[in-house]
Amino acid sequence: MALSKAQVARYSRQLILPEVGVSGQNRLSEASVLVIGAGGLGSPVLFYLSAAGVGRIGVIDADAVAWSNLHRQTLYETPDVGRPKAVVAAERIRRLNPEISVEAIEGRFDAANAKDLVSRWHMVIDGSDNFATRYLANDACVLANRFLVHGGVVNFQGQVMSVRPRQSACYRCVFPEPPAVGSVPSCQEAGVLGAEAGLIGSLMAHEALKAILGVGEPLLNRLVVFDGRLSRFREVPVRRNPDCAVCGEHPTINAIQSIESAPTCAG
Ligand SMILES: [Zn+2]
Secondary structure, X not given: OOOOHHXXXXXXXXXXXXXXXXXXXXXXXXXXXXXXXXXOOHHHHHHHHHHHOOOEEEEEEOOEOOHHHOOOOOOOOXXXXXXXXXXXXXHHHHHHOOOOEEEEEEOOOOOOOXXXXXXXXXXXXXXXXXXXXXXXXXXXXXXXXXXXXXXXXXXXXXXXEEEOOOOOOOHHHHXXXXXXXXXXXXXXXXXXXXXXXXXXXXXXXHHHHHHHHOOOOOOEOEEEEEEOOOOEEEXXXXXXXXXXXXXXOOOOOOOOOOOOOOEOOOO
């Protein structure tokens, strides 16, 4: 489809990339992405996907904007404190790019809605703030066969990995069991620099845009780990686990089940 004058102006700096062009821009506008969690990772993800012209974006979050979110959750401003994040985030990215369609889902991503929700989108980006949601997102994406971008950040450590179900390692292949409640520090306990959440979230957005455009190589079977203290990236090769509970040879998870686990940080 030909682009309007306004679209050419808006997207000009990516259109001139040979890897994008008009066909890439159309690919972006035909793509749909569900973003789980509109927090420290979700903020840059939602910003860059909407700015790039991803045509249909869903955002699910159950929380309201809190004062303690403002140092890293860049979609929100001080007057937003107390308002539902999914709604504020959707308003913000609609203002940024009125050409795209945005669906705000106020609520928790849980065992009851996980599979139906992910099935409605081409791709899922997990920027959630707890391990229970992280495993749920992984399981739902494997069962519904949806490309997943995973990211996490706590303290000065961040990580990013993508999953192409049954073709590359899933999150559970790498980390078979969720950590027990109370066994790992949460964001609230361990803290995080806002800029580090921004960095990891931006990597996740970049990974999603690359996958939609078919540019380069996705982070499949590669876990990228960022050490914020040394500003050093490390790549950890990972592989599918034949005993994986969800994507292995004899899966024990054949339907979505709720998971009890510790909170993490990302949000
Ligand atoms: Zn697996």
